[in-house]
Amino acid sequence: MADVLSQSEIDALLNGLSTGELDATELQQTDEKKVKDYDFARPAKFSKEHLRTLEIIHEHYGRLISTTLPLYVRKNVTVAVANSETVTFSEFSNALSNPVILGIVNFSPLQGTILMEIQTNLGFAFIDRMLGGDGTALEKARPFTDIEMPLIQRFLEICMNLLVEPWQNVLEIAPTMERIETNPQFAQVISPTDMIAIVTLNIKMGDTEGLMNVCLPYFTLESVMDRLNTKYWYSSMQRSGDENYSEYLESLIRRVDVPIKAVLGRCQVSVNDFIHLQRGDIIRLDNHTEGDLKIFVGSIYKFDALPGTVRDNYAVRVTSVIREEEEEHGRDAITG
Secondary structure (H helix, E strand, O other): OOOOOOHHHHHHHHHHHHHOOOOHHHHHHOOOOOOOOOOOOOOOOOOHHHHHHHHHHHHHHHHHHHHHOHHHHOOOEEEEEEEEEEEEHHHHHHOOOOOOEEEEEEOOOOOOEEEEEEOHHHHHHHHHHHOOOOOOOOOOOOOOOOOHHHHHHHHHHHHHHOOHHHHOOOOOOOOEEEEEEOOHHHOOOOOOOOEEEEEEEEEEEOOEEEEEEEEEEHHHHHHHHHHOOHHHHHHHHHHHHHHHHHHHHHHHHHOOOOOEEEEOOOOOOOHHHHHOOOOOOOOOOOOOOOOOEEEEEOOEEEEEEEEEEEOOEEEEEEEEEOOHHHHHHHHHHHHO
16 A cells, blocks of 8 residues: 655645646656566466466367266266466475376377376276276275276376367377376476466266366476467367368268168067067068168168178168158158
């Protein structure tokens, strides 16, 4: 707060201004400039713009985890970015628990490494689920066994491989897992005073909830810091979309496997006849032997075809293509 003038000081100041002894413009120029404190022990190498861009990248990353991890754990997984901040590496390492799940990832082609820390309750829930349990975490953490460590490595590698797509608008990365540490004392990969950005993700796997911290040292990201801004990120995303998006979609669609089946015919039998079927029994279908077969792509009636063989394999030869206006009738046929 600025100093408060007494009444006598105010009177003297007004008197000086009226007599011309003091100049108002000179008084304005003598105002002290505001000084902003700067902590040289913790230089601000990550700006708010950098942190916001990292949050956007990891929001995309969280969506990938929430859609990929359920394929392994067969449980609903939700992920949200909880926080982002800059601290020194010593502050981060001192806050780690023991045991800890800490993956040290080579962030090639960038120099240096990043760290992925996952809370142990998520690790134990993943292990329990992969070994046939219901995905319940332990009430009290304990060191991981030799049998459990390969599963923890698998968990971290799944999460690591998903980093590639969110970072592609900044840089094409090829991360590799250097090692996994469960003791924070062996995770001193950079200087304790170096600045790092930490993006915290809140992960809920079934009934188990925990945090994942992605630790990004300034030393590792230094060469791409100018790209960590939303303007560059969105412009590169738009440019990539304009040039390659349609070709990229087409290439993905061409690799999709779709089930195709040829229906020889249908019939209705009683439950009693069905349970007494024996080898050699004849089932009469509703289709003629010389008639076309209906070919379904997924559940959509798409082609008519004649049966035959090719090199001792059963095959069909397409005789007609069913147009869109006819597909609805075919869809009703398969569900009927």
